Amino acid sequence: MAEHHSLKHLTLEDGLSAWANEVREQAGMMARAGTRRLLKKITQADEATKLYKWINSPELQPPK
Structure with a gap:
């Protein structure tokens, strides 16, 4: 369980990757x-x- 608490200090991307590796x-x-x-x-x-x-990519432009 301690591993789950440390995920709070990671970015969403890093947290998801760490969780996927754990699973x-x-x-x-x-x-x-x-x-x-x-x-x-x-x-x-x-x-x-x-x-x-994709959502955070610099190429993604808001709708006009």
Whole structure:
């Protein structure tokens, strides 16, 4: 649980990456059925990171 508290000091992108890595490690120790659920969460974290990068990219312009 202590790891979750340290994520509060990271950027959203870094926090999502750290969380996805933690879940990947947990998935390696689980049975196949539980792994599928964790892999879905990893995919969601990866997609959230991609969206965060896209939203904060300098190329993204506000609508006119």
